[in-house]
Amino acid sequence: MAEYLDAQHMLSAEAARCRSAIRTGQHAGPTAGLAPGCVQANLMILPQALADEFLLFCQRNPKPCPLLAVTRPGQTDVPALGADIDIRSDIPRYRVWRNGELIAEPLGLHEFWRDDLVSFLIGCSFSFEEALLADGLEIRHISQGCNVPMYRSTIPTTGTGRLSGPLVVSMRPFCAADTIRAIQITSRFPAVHGAPVHLGDPALIGIADLGQPDYGDPVPLREGDIPVFWACGVTPQSIIQHVRPEFSITHAPGHMLITDLSNSRLAML
Known part of the structure; x- marks a missing residue:
């Protein structure tokens, strides 16, 4: 104690x-x-x-x-x-x-x-990023010394009378084996966004170009990488611009x- x-x-x-x-x-x-x-x-x-x-x-x-x-x-x-x-x-x-x-x-x-x-x-996702790093997974934007890339998606939030709009997602690329491990680890952190909301083809959630994030900085994908997307706490800023x-x-x-x-x-x- x-x-x-x-x-x-x-x-x-x-x-x-x-x-x-x-x-x-x-x-x-x-x-x-x-x-x-x-x-x-x-x-x-x-x-x-x-x-x-x-x-x-x-x-x-x-x-x-x-x-x-x-x-x-x-x-x-x-x-x-x-x-x-x-x-x-x-x-x-x-x-x-x-x-x-x-x-x-x-x-x-x-x-x-x-x-x-x-x-x-x-x-904030910084909490689960610490757990990913402790497990030996590379967080690309951290190793690149920049901010995590964030995108306005076409995934809708559940609105109220006046508040509604699209979900903002943050993206971290991983190889296939690390993607599985990242899902397992972040699922243990529901108080800081939890498991991913999407992985793979960004066009399926309305993202045309990973190199042009709406917030943050772009990070490079390497051959074999899978882009993995988490719900992001910048979503309220998207709602503000919408409402x-x-x-x-x-x-x-x-x-x-x-x-x-x-x-x-x-x-x-």
């Missing part, structure tokens, strides 16, 4: 150190590889008038939107995910949207903050909230 508590304390301390570096502007880039072992989270912030419906949307679409925490209106801390989190400053880059149009990509939210805003923290609400805030793709939670706590045995 003492060893477990010591390990958890070390994880929390590293997460806090990374958040401090982000908060003070020392780190403004993607968060992949930061605070190994710690859960990272996607962000969606909406006015209270739309928050209940977005909660229902998440409940109907747990693959792209696995909820880790939801705040009260105006609340800026997230104690369930970390003792010192300030949602206005602890993500390296945000995206601010008005009527579905991107109006700013600030490093902090103080000038945009409103007392009616509700924050939703959504599980065009009056005001919303998201994280910039790849720029996540680093939490104190341990990735191992999200795995099913």
Whole structure:
């Protein structure tokens, strides 16, 4: 028990150190590889008038939107995910949207903050990527030093009255044997997108060119590779562009909230 508590304390301390570096502007880039072992989270912030419906949307679409925490209106801390989190400053880059149009990509939210805003923290595939790496599988975008490629697919989400739109998927290529292993491993992480939603021909889910992702960076496929697609936490950004609400805030793709939670706590045995 003492060893477990010591390990958890070390994880929390590293997460806090990374958040401090982000908060003070020392780190403004993607968060992949930061605070190994710690859960990272996607962000969606909406006015209270739309928050209940977005909660229902998440409940109907747990693959792209696995909820880790939801705040009260105006609340800026997230104690369930970390003792010192300030949602206005602890993500390296945000995206601010008005009527579905991107109006700013600030490093902090103080000038945009409103007392009616509700924050939703959504599980991120960085958690299952750590498990894939631990099993010896290559994650191509990590070895290439770039962001994961993400695509708007033709797979529909399950909509609500006002919220609907296409599923965004992230892609990682593997050889056939590693594809099987990747499915087995990620199936143990339903809180961070779980098993893939598609593998093989991207045209079957409406992706014309893997070299032209809608978000992130392209990664090369080698001979014999199978493209494998997971539901992605950037899906809410696609919904925002589709539904065009009056005001919303998201994280910039790849720029996540680093939490104190341990990735191992999200795995099913």
